[in-house]
Amino acid sequence: MRFMATYDFMETLRTTNQWLGASAQALGSYPAASMTANPALQWMAAWGEVTERSFARMATKPDWGIYNVVGEDGRDHIVDVDIEVSKAFGDLIHFNVQGRDEMPRKVLIVAPMSGHYATLLRSTVVSLLPDCEVYITDWHNARDIPVSEGKFDIEDYTLYLVEFMKYMGPQTHVIAVCQPAPLTLAATAYLAEEDPAAQPRTLTLIGGPIDPDATPTDVTDFGNRVTMGQLEQSMIQRVGFKYKGVGRKVYPGLLQLSSFISMNAETHARAFSDQISRVAKGEAGEHDKHNKFYDEYLSVMDMTAEFYLSTVDRIFKGLEIAKNEFVVAGKRIDIGKITDVAVKTVEGENDDISAPGQCVAALDLCTGLPDSKKAFHLEPGAGHYGIFAGKSWRNNIRPLVLNFIDQNSGPRSVGGTQAKPKTAPKAAAKPAPKNAKAS
Structure with missing residues (x-):
């Protein structure tokens, strides 16, 4: 108590x-x-x-506030937020643009579960809607989830992503923003072994801690300064009587907010x-x-206690993704099994949360992927939020990501057969960069 x-x-x-x-x-x-x-x-x-x-x-979930988008016909089209897959700890939602033909680019944005709602990526969604069918992971506040729903740790998170990717199909282009980058990489590797035909076409990792030790920051190095016992005693609380999740152990959002504010x-x-x-x-x-x-x-x-603690213990302290030793449901995931999913990493030069070097480490882990399917971009002068929601994203990074998607939207060979996309890409396919230094 x-x-x-x-x-x-x-x-x-x-x-x-x-x-x-x-x-x-x-x-x-x-x-x-x-x-x-x-x-x-x-x-x-x-x-x-x-x-x-x-x-x-502090106690209110923001509304998406996305009501319409201008189509190629010059008309405003109403945007409905539809739940495609509903689960206890998070939903897969689709921004369904009414009266518009389905767009060739189908994009899944994996939102972070790091203290803020998925609406933090509202501007990212808005920028992609005119050119893409946009889906996003909408994680639920742990305080509102009854204890009877059970636990939710990073393995469960990864399996949620696997289910969402399977639902969306093989012509999906995944964009993971910040915290979920390592787990999205693991989910893709999981599919590479268990269900290759369900893999996405491309995977773009933006400012994520694939290898937190590559370039440590105050945020990513936090786990090395305290023991797991200290962390559990000082950060974990039980949800009070006001919410449906009463009794559930959580890392409270208010504590996370105080940490955010104290930094500046x-x-x-x-x-x-x-x-x-x-x-x-x-x-x-x-x-x-x-x-x-x-x-x-x-x-x-709020985040579930097991998700927060397992993230610190296994991603930051144990470096399981960085060492390619991550285990899901008793099965070791080999990132080297990714062989035909084009992977791009994006970093900000002035990112003080996931500094340059942490995210690009994903390309070295993809040992089975040819260089022609690897790319990275370092955005000059950009901070953490700028690489997915600011001017740098709108003017520089977004066009590069869309071009990367178009370059890798052709048919895929799976099990000796050609899997053709449901719709042709908007732009003609171009050769992918031949080395990882390409943007």
Whole structure:
């Protein structure tokens, strides 16, 4: 009960601050307060508005907010978010564009399970929708999953990806963003041995810790500074009585958020101070830059304890993917078995979470893959978020990824027979890069 009490205490602090913010905003907004020439009341209301909104977002799952996309016909087409595969710990969802023919490129985005919802990749989805049929993994908040659903660790995560890839078929192009990169690589290798015909056509790994020791950062080296016992005692709590997952052991999203904020505490403090000033002066808007960013950034989800601990123990401490020793359901996965899935890695020059060198290590592990099916790109000046959601992604990386997809969308030889794609690629196939240095 000690851990459950701690979880409820954190939730109590959150709701208390939310209530204080709402109260301050209400008190400072009374008409009577306007009768006094005291700016302190305006600042109190502004502080309350920013505080209430911030703490309320921490317990709210953001909406996708993708309502339409402009088609090749120049018309707006409604976008429906359809659940294709529903499972206890996560769904496979499809952004179904109404009134548009199915796009030749079928893309599966594997979203990270690292404290934020899949909506963190909203801008990535939006940028791909005009040219692709876009699917994404939508992981559930562990606090809302009853204990009766059982455990969920990195092996279960990998098997979820295997199931999603099988469902989507062999003409799928997979893009894994950050944390899931090593497990997506393992899932592809699993299919290479168990069901080769179900493998995706291409695999793009963006800023993921394939080999965390290749270029250690404060984030990836964290696991080496503490023992697993210390980690379990200090980070793991039981979900409180407020949620359906009551009693489940989790790594709370609020703890993860505190870690995120502490990394750049001064920057965040200044951002909130400036926003309070803008609200007090009447210069802020409902969807201004600050709110747009922090509505997503502050929305956090709990991870199951077994997923968090097994990630640290096996990916970061044990380096099971980096050493090609990863085991799923008692079966050792050999990444060298990947022989005809084109693999591309993308890294950011200024990435302080998964530094350059960590993700490109995947290409060395693919010993059975010819160089013509390997490619990597190092984006100059880009940080971690920029390589999948910022200007670097939109202007440079996205076109390279789409070109890589088109280059590797031809028929595949599986078991001596040619497997033809269901639809022809949008652009004519071109020879893949002959060496890993190609973008």
